[in-house]
Amino acid sequence: MRALGPVADPVPCSGCGKLLDPLRAGHVAIFDSKFHFFCDRHACRARFLGEPPGEAENTRAARVPLSFFAPRRSEPELARGNIDAPIVPFHAPASSDAALPEPPAPFDDRTLVEPIAHAIHTEEPSRIDVPEARDIGALLLVIATIAGTLAVALGLAGDAALVIGARIVLASVGAGMLVGRAATTPREPSDPHPAPILAPSILSLFLAAFAALRAHPSLGAEAASLAGIIVTATAVGAWLLEGARHASLAERAFVAQSLAVPGRRAPDDGATGEIAKNKVFDLCPGEQILVEPGEVVPVDLVVGSGEVFVLPWLGATTPVRRRAGEPVVAGAKVVRGRLRGTCTFAGNDRAFARVLLDPRRRADALAPIARASRALAERWALAALVTGALSAFIAGGRTYVEIAMTAVASHAALATTLIAGVAGVHVARGILHAQRRGIAYKSEGAWDRAARVNVAVFCARGTLLLGEPELAELEAPGGKLEPLDVLSLAAGAERGEEHPIATAIVRAAVTRSVRPDGVRNAHHVPGLGVTAVTSSGEDLCVGSRALLLANRISIAAAEQRIAELEALGRTVVLVAVGARLVGILGLQDGLRPGARAAVQHLLDAQIEPVIMSGDARETCEAIGHSLDVDHIRPEVLPTERAAEVRRLIDAGMSVAVLGHPGVDEGALGAADVAVALGAAGSSPGDLSVSLASDDVRDAALALAIAHRARLEARVGLAIAVLPALVGAIAVAFGVLPPAYAPLASLLGGAMAVLHVRALDRVRESGTTRGHTWENGPSAP
Numbered sequence: 001m002r003a004l005g006p007v008a009d010p011v012p013c014s015g016c017g018k019l020l021d022p023l024r025a026g027h028v029a030i031f032d033s034k035f036h037f038f039c040d041r042h043a044c045r046a047r048f049l050g051e052p053p054g055e056a057e058n059t060r061a062a063r064v065p066l067s068f069f070a071p072r073r074s075e076p077e078l079a080r081g082n083i084d085a086p087i088v089p090f091h092a093p094a095s096s097d098a099a100l101p102e103p104p105a106p107f108d109d110r111t112l113v114e115p116i117a118h119a120i121h122t123e124e125p126s127r128i129d130v131p132e133a134r135d136i137g138a139l140l141l142v143i144a145t146i147a148g149t150l151a152v153a154l155g156l157a158g159d160a161a162l163v164i165g166a167r168i169v170l171a172s173v174g175a176g177m178l179v180g181r182a183a184t185t186p187r188e189p190s191d192p193h194p195a196p197i198l199a200p201s202i203l204s205l206f207l208a209a210f211a212a213l214r215a216h217p218s219l220g221a222e223a224a225s226l227a228g229i230i231v232t233a234t235a236v237g238a239w240l241l242e243g244a245r246h247a248s249l250a251e252r253a254f255v256a257q258s259l260a261v262p263g264r265r266a267p268d269d270g271a272t273g274e275i276a277k278n279k280v281f282d283l284c285p286g287e288q289i290l291v292e293p294g295e296v297v298p299v300d301l302v303v304g305s306g307e308v309f310v311l312p313w314l315g316a317t318t319p320v321r322r323r324a325g326e327p328v329v330a331g332a333k334v335v336r337g338r339l340r341g342t343c344t345f346a347g348n349d350r351a352f353a354r355v356l357l358d359p360r361r362r363a364d365a366l367a368p369i370a371r372a373s374r375a376l377a378e379r380w381a382l383a384a385l386v387t388g389a390l391s392a393f394i395a396g397g398r399t400y401v402e403i404a405m406t407a408v409a410s411h412a413a414l415a416t417t418l419i420a421g422v423a424g425v426h427v428a429r430g431i432l433h434a435q436r437r438g439i440a441y442k443s444e445g446a447w448d449r450a451a452r453v454n455v456a457v458f459c460a461r462g463t464l465l466l467g468e469p470e471l472a473e474l475e476a477p478g479g480k481l482e483p484l485d486v487l488s489l490a491a492g493a494e495r496g497e498e499h500p501i502a503t504a505i506v507r508a509a510v511t512r513s514v515r516p517d518g519v520r521n522a523h524h525v526p527g528l529g530v531t532a533v534t535s536s537g538e539d540l541c542v543g544s545r546a547l548l549l550a551n552r553i554s555i556a557a558a559e560q561r562i563a564e565l566e567a568l569g570r571t572v573v574l575v576a577v578g579a580r581l582v583g584i585l586g587l588q589d590g591l592r593p594g595a596r597a598a599v600q601h602l603l604d605a606q607i608e609p610v611i612m613s614g615d616a617r618e619t620c621e622a623i624g625h626s627l628d629v630d631h632i633r634p635e636v637l638p639t640e641r642a643a644e645v646r647r648l649i650d651a652g653m654s655v656a657v658l659g660h661p662g663v664d665e666g667a668l669g670a671a672d673v674a675v676a677l678g679a680a681g682s683s684p685g686d687l688s689v690s691l692a693s694d695d696v697r698d699a700a701l702a703l704a705i706a707h708r709a710r711l712e713a714r715v716g717l718a719i720a721v722l723p724a725l726v727g728a729i730a731v732a733f734g735v736l737p738p739a740y741a742p743l744a745s746l747l748g749g750a751m752a753v754l755h756v757r758a759l760d761r762v763r764e765s766g767t768t769r770g771h772t773w774e775n776g777p778s779a780p
């Protein structure tokens with residue numbers, strides 16, 4: 001099975017000994033300060049502990065200090081479609097007061113992080129074979145190359161007028177082929193305009209003809225050589241670029257084909273009979289779409305009702321549940337249930353079509369680095385032409401023909417398809433790499449901003465933290481009430497709330513068979529807690545320190561205990577009746593699997609991670625400490641999150657926010673780059689980056705991959721341009737004859753292509769692990 005995300009060496013299950021991927025183990029636990037990985041938390045773990053399976057549950061708190069449950073199971077049978085197995089993590093009931101878990105010793109998954117370059121290849125679909133372009137264009141290039149080379153080689157035959165004439169004719173044939181190719185081959189959106197690229201070949205031909213007729217024969221011969229070399233270099237350069245592009249071209253074709261599945265409109269209520277399948281481009285936003293099990297989702301949509309299981313994007317291997325109101329992107333595959341939903345984006349507006357397939361929006365053509373690369377070849381090369389001429393003129397001692405040759409050679413060095421296209425190749429690779437992980441950039445601008453981010457703010461709950469806290473401590477300071485009475489009051493106040501803390505408290509009451517108090521007038525204060533009136537008519541406050549202080553309730557007596565709990569990373573919820581503190585609840589949220597890996601990905605990309613949370617400073621510091629995050633922004637009320645993000649931006653940072661739409665709306669809205677988990681396909685338009693997955697590692701990778709691709713694009717461009725520049729300068733100052741400038745440029749271009757190929761090879765070596773591209777519709 002092809003794995004998602006970083007892959008670590010398999011480890012044996014401590015229960016049954018079967019090899020499994022530690023990053024995706026169904027259950028991870030620490031026993032005797034050693035990590036143990038299990039296929040699942042029931043059978044295999046119980047076997048390891050020597051317990052009958054049923055008992056494993058009750059002894060958890062006593063024997064396992066802390067454990068994490070992978071949110072998605074990825075056992076092979078799941079991928080094969082046996083989705084009867086549970087998919088949603090099972091959360092242990094809160095431990096009883098008698099057996100409190102020990103301080104957090106979070107699962108350090110940093111060692112499981114692989115460098116991005118390495119992570120890339122595990123996502124590579126197995127060879128998608130789009131036939132090599134053996135079309136007329138390629139043939140014309142071959143002829144151009146041969147003609148150009150002959151024109152140069154014939155120089156060995158001397159300076160006779162006939163020979164020079166023949167060489168010029170050969171070079172003209174080559175140039176003709178290049179013009180023919182430009183006229184017949186469809187242009188890629190990332191290709192430069194052909195005129196500036198072909199100009200040097202044609203100019204050099206005129207020069208050669210002029211020199212042969214009017215100037216000294218030796219000059220004619222030199223000009224003919226220059227023309228031959230420029231024609232050859234142009235043809236070879238175009239061919240090299242095709243090669244560098246091949247992998248991404250093939251993969252893009254595959255994605256395009258996979259997304260071109262027909263869709264069907266759901267019938268109006270009551271209508272029966274055969275439902276026609278429509279071309280995907282006929283479907284429109286707002287229409288009701290029906291997708292049967294086993295089919296690929298044709299458009300981005302929001303699930304209308306019920307629940308379905310889908311492989312959430314093209315290339316995903318682990319099915320997830322999607323419920324009413326949740327988005328599903330085109331390319332996802334329904335594995336169970338009938339998907340009925342409302343189309344949000346169709347055609348080229350679909351999340352994975354936008355910057356990848358739409359010719360007018362493709363990031364590899366429009367991203368600033370790709371544009372710069374093209375502008376260099378299309379326009380700035382003219383500056384080289386002028387400078388070349390000027391410096392040759394100033395240096396003196398050269399005829400006008402020689403000066404013109406210098407100028408044309410300088411232009412030819414910079415105005416090449418390779419220089420124009422190399423940055424775009426890297427951008428395309430980055431976008432495709434992101435696609436394989438279910439990451440969609442909204443636009444080329446969003447991609448570029450993601451690539452420049454230097455601060456990434458985690459909206460802690462739901463990204464780094466599971467967002468499913470458990471009651472870990474329950475205390476009744478002062479002895480006025482019993483701990484369970486405190487829980488009864490707290491549960492009563494939280495009954496109507498949806499906040500994860502509220503859910504945890506209510507659940508804790510249920511598991512302990514505590515009946516919630518009949519609290520009245522519950523009023524939720526966002527980011528602080530709940531105020532209410534107890535069944536006996538007293539004022540009740542359940543919430544943070546700040547809530548109690550705002551209600552003038554002293555917490556001085558319990559201050560030390562609160563600090564202790566917070567230092568353990570607990571969220572402390574205080575309960576006050578009348579004006580007296582009567583209870584302390586400590587809630588423990590687990591780290592999401594991959595939290596550390598996500599942080600590490602950011603650190604590797606030199607992006608500073610920041611944790612923003614409503615929790616107390618000590619709590620955040622404990623979490624930050626366990627994740628190696630130094631920068632924390634604690635105690636930020638939900639209403640203040642946007643302002644807090646703006647403050648970072650005002651301090652000169654380029655800020656990304658990682659969170660969930662809805663819950664983290666404010667912060668996401670204020671960010672330079674909003675990275676929204678599980679949001680791909682949903683309609684709000686201003687999310688810069690939306691993920692089809694809910695994996696925090698992918699959120700971090702959305703930034704890291706863009707960073708990486710932009711860096712590679714710049715390196716690639718530098719590799720291509722520097723030799724050309726040096727060649728042009730050397731020629732302009734008469735250090736070398738003009739013909740060396742296009743040669744140096746070709747050398748640089750070849751090295752830039754080798755750079756791309758080397759990066760491709762890193763990926764390919766990973767595909768030999770036996771991963772296959774198994775979920776997309778079969779490749780051509």
Ligand SMILES: Nc1ncnc2c1ncn2[C@@H]1O[C@H](COP(=O)(O)OP(=O)(O)OP(=O)(O)O)[C@@H](O)[C@H]1O
Binds near residue numbers: 545573612636
């Ligand atoms: N329903 C509630 N009951 C009790 N306390 C609450 C409740 N809602 C919020 N609080 C208190 O307010 C604090 C901040 O909550 P808020 O919702 O702002 O963020 P959070 O739950 O910590 O999520 P995040 O980590 O993403 O900021 C909580 O730590 C808790 O002390």
Ligand SMILES: [Zn+2]
Binds near residue numbers: 017038039040
């Ligand atoms: Zn096992």
